[in-house]
Amino acid sequence: xxxxxxxxxxxxxxxxxxxxxxxxxxxxxxxxxxxxxxxxxxxxxxxxxxxxxxxxxxxxxxxxxxxxxxxxxxxxxxxxxxxxxxxxxxxxxxxxxxxxxxxxxxxxxxxxxxxxxxxxxxxxxxxxxxxxxxxxxxxxxxxxxxxxxxxxxxxxxxxxxxxxxxxxxxxxxxxxxxxxxxxxxxxxxxxxxxxxxxxxxxxxxxxxxxxxxxxxxxxxxxxxxxxxxxxxxxxxxxxxxxxxxxxxxxxxxxxxxxxxxxxxxxxxxxxxxxxxxxxxxxxxxxxxxxxxxxxxxxxxxxxxxxxxxxxxxxxxxxxxxxxxxxxxxxxxxxxxxxxxxxxxxxxxxxxxxxxxxxxxxxxxxxxxxxxxxxxxxxxxxxxxxxxxxxxxxxxxxxxxxxxxxxxxxxxxxxxxxxxxxxxxxxxxxxxxxxxxxxxxxxxxxxxxxxxxxxxxxxxxxxxxxxxxxxxxxxxxxxxxxxxxxxxxxxxxxxxxxxx
Amino acid sequence: xxxxxxxxxxxxxxxxxxxxxxxxxxxxxxxxxxxxxxxxxxxxxxxxxxxxxxxxxxxxxxxxxxxxxxxxxxxxxxxxxxxxxxxxxxxxxxxxxxxxxxxxxxxxxxxxxxxxxxxxxxxxxxxxxxxxxxxxxxxxxxxxxxxxxxxxxxxx
Numbered sequence: 001x002x003x004x005x006x007x008x009x010x011x012x013x014x015x016x017x018x019x020x021x022x023x024x025x026x027x028x029x030x031x032x033x034x035x036x037x038x039x040x041x042x043x044x045x046x047x048x049x050x051x052x053x054x055x056x057x058x059x060x061x062x063x064x065x066x067x068x069x070x071x072x073x074x075x076x077x078x079x080x081x082x083x084x085x086x087x088x089x090x091x092x093x094x095x096x097x098x099x100x101x102x103x104x105x106x107x108x109x110x111x112x113x114x115x116x117x118x119x120x121x122x123x124x125x126x127x128x129x130x131x132x133x134x135x136x137x138x139x140x141x142x143x144x145x146x147x148x149x150x151x152x153x154x155x156x157x158x159x160x161x162x163x164x165x166x167x168x169x170x171x172x173x174x175x176x177x178x179x180x181x182x183x184x185x186x187x188x189x190x191x192x193x194x195x196x197x198x199x200x201x202x203x204x205x206x207x208x209x210x211x212x213x214x215x216x217x218x219x220x221x222x223x224x225x226x227x228x229x230x231x232x233x234x235x236x237x238x239x240x241x242x243x244x245x246x247x248x249x250x251x252x253x254x255x256x257x258x259x260x261x262x263x264x265x266x267x268x269x270x271x272x273x274x275x276x277x278x279x280x281x282x283x284x285x286x287x288x289x290x291x292x293x294x295x296x297x298x299x300x301x302x303x304x305x306x307x308x309x310x311x312x313x314x315x316x317x318x319x320x321x322x323x324x325x326x327x328x329x330x331x332x333x334x335x336x337x338x339x340x341x342x343x344x345x346x347x348x349x350x351x352x353x354x355x356x357x358x359x360x361x362x363x364x365x366x367x368x369x370x371x372x373x374x375x376x377x378x379x380x381x382x383x384x385x386x387x388x389x390x391x392x393x394x395x396x397x398x399x400x401x402x403x404x405x406x407x408x409x410x411x412x413x414x415x416x417x418x419x420x421x422x423x424x425x426x427x428x429x430x431x432x433x434x435x436x437x438x439x440x441x442x443x444x445x446x447x448x449x450x451x452x453x454x455x456x457x458x459x460x461x462x463x464x465x466x467x468x469x470x471x472x473x474x475x476x477x478x479x480x481x482x483x484x485x486x487x488x489x490x491x492x493x494x495x496x497x498x499x
Numbered sequence: 500x501x502x503x504x505x506x507x508x509x510x511x512x513x514x515x516x517x518x519x520x521x522x523x524x525x526x527x528x529x530x531x532x533x534x535x536x537x538x539x540x541x542x543x544x545x546x547x548x549x550x551x552x553x554x555x556x557x558x559x560x561x562x563x564x565x566x567x568x569x570x571x572x573x574x575x576x577x578x579x580x581x582x583x584x585x586x587x588x589x590x591x592x593x594x595x596x597x598x599x600x601x602x603x604x605x606x607x608x609x610x611x612x613x614x615x616x617x618x619x620x621x622x623x624x625x626x627x628x629x630x631x632x633x634x635x636x637x638x639x640x641x642x643x644x645x646x647x648x649x650x651x652x653x654x655x
Contacts, residue, residue: 164564166557167505170512173550177519180546184539191526191539192519222581222612225574396623399608402585403601407631410592411641419589423582430578435504436566453542465536 005127008362011056012370020053020061021367025374028068033076039069047341055345056360060367062338067119067371070275070317074111074310079104080401082214087275087313089440090283092213094298094305101301105243110303111310112380113245114257118311119372121261122268122318126365142458143469147479149452152277154483155284157441158490165490168441171432175442178203179449186457198417207418208446210405211425212439218401219430221394243380252303256286257311264312268319275313275320276447280440282312318368325361503565506558513554520547580611596645602628 011017024046031042042065050058073088078095091111098107140148157168181192182202193199245253260282267278286308287298298305324335342348347357405426409418429439463469471477502510523543532538588604605624614620635641636654648654 166553166560170509170550170553170557173516173546173553174512176546177543177550180543187529187532187539189526189528189539191543192522219578219581222577223573223575225577395609395612395614396619398581398612399605400623402581402608403605406585406588406604407601410597411635411643414644416589416593419592420586423585423589427582432508434566434568435508437508456542457537460537460541461535463536 004358004362005366007359008364008366011359011363012060012366017057017060017363017367018370020057021064021371021374022378024061024064024066025068025071025371025378028065028070029072029075029375029378030068031065032069032072039066039073042066042069043338043341047344050341055342055347055357056363058341058345059338059360059364062341063364063367064371064374066317066338067115067314067368067375070313071112071115071375074115074313075108078107078111078306080214081217082401082404083209087279087316088309089209089213089276089443090279090309091306091313093283093309093440094300094302097299098301098306103241103301105241106245106249107301107306109243109245109380110249110253110306112376114253114260114307114310115314116372116376117253117257118261118264118314119318119375120369121258122265122315123365123369123372125261125265125315126318126322126368140475141473142455142462143473143476144479146452146455146459147470147476147483148277149448149455151479151483151486152280153441153445153448154486156280156444158284158486164436164438167437171437171439171442172445175208175445176449176452178208178442179446180453185450185454196417198415198421203421203446204409204412204418205447206412207409207422208425209443210408211422212429212442214401214405215422215426216429216433216439218398218405219426220433222398223430223434225394249303253307255289256304256307259289260286260308260311261315264315265319267312268316269322275316276444278312278316278319279309280444282308314372321364321368325364503562504568505562505566509554509557513551513558516547516550516554519550520544523547577612581608584608584611593644594646596647596649597643598628598632598645599647 012021027046028039028042032039043062046062046065050061053061070087073083074091074095077083077088077092078099081092081096083089083092095107095111098104153172157165157172177192179202181199183190183200190200263282263285264275264278267281268275283305286304287295290298290302290304294302294304320335324339347360405422406419409422410416412418433439459469460466463472469476470480520543523540523546526540526543528538528540584604584607588600592600602624605628606620609620609623632643632645636643645654
């Protein structure tokens with residue numbers, strides 16, 4: 001392994017490759033900040049450019065873009081409550097309230113430190129444990145994935161809905177319903193399209209996230225413009241605040257980062273799970289770990305609540321490279337795009353990659369760490385400038401959010417049906433948010449909907465239609481029991497509060 | 500009897516779930532798939548029932564925490580303006596192109612939100628959209644169809 005690390009270091013530390021990591025991180029941050037353009041789009045845009053490079057350099061550039069875009073996504077989540085990717089939705093829960101309290105600089109600094117720490121720890125894990133962890137992910141079967149997704153959806157409903165569990169579960173079902181629109185993945189039968197050709201491919205994730213977060217947030221700000229409490233919040237929104245993190249906050253982060261890194265990395269290793277589930281589960285887990293006083297701060301600008309998902313989503317990014325590099329199975333949508341790029345270079349990822357192209361395997365792993373360092377050095381000093389976006393007056397900021405939302409959708413489909421659909425969904429979401437129906441469970445359910453149906457299909461076919469698959473395997477049973485415990489705890493805490 | 504807004508929304512969700520379930524049962528599947536353990540109907544049917552059960556529970560169970568919204572504090576006028584402008588923007592974007600429609604959308608939005616600094620409004624609409632288009636078209640190589648710019652010879 002030492003030999004491999006040295007090969008990786010010698011490749012990753014060449015002048016060209018360091019330059020590529022820097023360019024990738026910077027370009028990724030800028031693209032990731034624009035709502036609608038996440039890491040998947042950023043990497044996809046880079047693929048034609050990388051064809052001129054050797055495979056190692058191309059992959060290093062894309063790894064830099066990946067981390068940069070994830071950080072950029074966190075920035076727009078914190079400053080605008082407009083997550084460009086599902087992995088940074090949980091960042092907005094506490095990052096955005098913190099920004100509204102005039103601590104935008106601090107929130108961005110906490111996000112940068114947490115991302116760096118999470119990425120660093122998980123890069124070390126990846127280095128040491130990549131081969132053995134691939135065996136763990138191989139052990140997961142469809143019923144385990146299905147149970148894991150049910151657990152993720154229940155956890156997000158229980159932990160991020162401020163005691164409104166039923167409302168959150170309704171949003172989960174609505175998200176899953178929206179995910180079923182379009183062609184069935186196996187039989188190609190169209191469902192819920194009502195003979196509209198524009199719905200045949202389903203509703204895009206970016207459209208849903210833009211409508212329920214960016215556009216709906218912009219409309220809510222305008223809608224509540226006459227609310228005196230809300231108006232006060234908007235004034236504080238223009239205060240950037242310091243990027244310095246005090247001792248108390250550092251101690252809080254130091255407690256959160258190790259556990260969120262481990263969780264994020266392990267979730268990231270599971271194919272399909274990725275940064276989204278990792279960040280939501282880390283948020284939920286952190287809320288359970290902290291004391292009652294800290295628990296009350298969740299959703300209102302908690303350091304733990306911001307640090308946990310940021311650490312976990314970056315740790316999961318590294319983790320998602322494990323199945324890609326060792327098994328050839330992408331762990332997320334973004335690594336799926338990277339798989340396409342690898343195949344374009346004529347490289348087949350899998351267990352043989354160690355032997356056939358060791359320099360690629362190790363240089364990508366080493367470049368991840370270098371990427372983390374570059375991201376911290378590059379982005380932390382730029383935070384006060386990035387945060388200036390908050391100083392834009394409301395009369396300009398709202399139309400600009402709407403502009404980025406509409407452009408993001410238009411760039412994807414080049415038709416106006418999607419824009420009409422987005423306006424309709426944003427209006428419904430605005431009214432739902434007014435009455436405390438949470439949007440994050442809807443987003444997660446929408447993202448997981450397709451995979452959930454797929455794993456349920458496989459599980460039911462294997463068990464010949466019997467629900468036995470839920471308790472046949474010990475791992476599925478354990479995940480199911482954790483889910484039941486969470487639901488039971490919700491019911492128990494409801495009755496306890498009543499009494 | 501007064502029904503709370505949350506229960507009313509839950510009632511609407513119940514109606515939606517019933518309609519969804521009805522549509523799910525009517526999904527056409529292949530003849531050989533009719534009696535399979537899983538077909539294109541199965542997952543939507545589960546979801547329809549889940550929606551009915553959850554919304555019914557929300558309607559039946561007493562509300563512990565009620566969400567109160569003061570409608571006097573809601574700015575309906577501005578929101579209607581913005582929605583109408585957005586709908587017009589969506590309707591004309593394909594016909595008159597991205598540049599003109601987006602610039603006019605931004606300019607009109609600033610105006611209806613109460614902005615009157617004409618110079619700044621202009622800079623943050625026409626030149627801003629032009630710079631953004633250059634970023635997309637010139638640097639990132641993302642093509643944006645624009646009949647107007649094509650007509651005046653700016654774009655190919």
